[in-house]
Amino acid sequence: xxxxxxxxxxxxxxxxxxxxxxxxxxxxxxxxxxxxxxxxxxxxxxxxxxxxxxxxxxxxxxxxxxxxxxxxxxxxxxxxxxxxxxxxxxxxxxxxxxxxxxxxxxxxxxxxxxxxxxxxxxxxxxxxxxxxxxxxxxxxxxxxxxxxxxxxxxxxxxxxxxxxxxxxxxxxxxxxxxxxxxxxxxxxxxxxxxxxxxxxxxxxxxxxxxxxxxxxxxxxxxxxx
Numbered sequence: 380x381x382x383x384x385x386x387x388x389x390x391x392x393x394x395x396x397x398x399x400x401x402x403x404x405x406x407x408x409x410x411x412x413x414x415x416x417x418x419x420x421x422x423x424x425x426x427x428x429x430x431x432x433x434x435x436x437x438x439x440x441x442x443x444x445x446x447x448x449x450x451x452x453x454x455x456x457x458x459x460x461x462x463x464x465x466x467x468x469x470x471x472x473x474x475x476x477x478x479x480x481x482x483x484x485x486x487x488x489x490x491x492x493x494x495x496x497x498x499x500x501x502x503x504x505x506x507x508x509x510x511x512x513x514x515x516x517x518x519x520x521x522x523x524x525x526x527x528x529x530x531x532x533x534x535x536x537x538x539x540x541x542x543x544x545x546x547x548x549x550x551x552x553x554x555x556x557x558x559x560x561x562x563x564x565x566x567x568x569x570x571x572x573x574x575x576x577x578x579x580x581x582x583x584x585x586x587x588x589x590x591x592x593x594x595x596x597x598x599x600x601x602x603x604x
Contacts, residue, residue: 386570389415390447397566441573444472445591452590469582476502481568491539499539
């Protein structure tokens with residue numbers, strides 16, 4: 380069985396859009412800064428027009444659920460809900476940390492996203508057949524408090540490693556054998572992960588779709604730091 384899936388991510392400064400059509404992917408990445416809400420819908424419509432598909436012809440909608448920019452996560456979730464509700468489609472939210480692991484493609488991957496305020500969003504995954512098994516669940520932590528990992532030959536990637544490279548490299552020592560630079564969540568990888576899960580019947584109704592914030596507050600008060 381093959382599927383047609385519209386996927387997007389607005390958790391970073393980029394507006395990432397992809398259309399999965401029976402295993403083939405059309406995609407675009409736009410440096411949006413603060414213009415995600417302005418660029419997302421026109422970009423989605425452009426891909427649908429190029430593929431000569433109407434929204435109701437899709438099998439589902441996937442979005443980068445987080446963690447990431449609070450505003451970006453709300454935009455992605457809201458657009459996914461609105462489009463899916465109008466076209467009566469199921470929705471799947473994909474972890475941006477897992478989408479980073481999907482970019483690596485295989486093996487054992489430690490993913491970290493810069494959460495600002497000196498912290499990172501962190502998770503670790505191992506590829507099992509066509510999906511990723513969580514070895515360390517997504518958390519918010521200081522780089523020096525990142526969860527330990529067993530065994531060697533892990534790959535590290537994400538903006539958390541880009542920002543806190545020296546500290547994380549020192550923390551993990553030889554456990555991480557290779558670091559990928561410049562990785563950000565991408566709609567192409569979200570679409571690939573979503574296809575496997577839609578086939579498993581894991582899509583939900585639009586109203587059940589929610590962002591993955593992890594951090595419950597955008598900023599800490601001075602006495603909480």
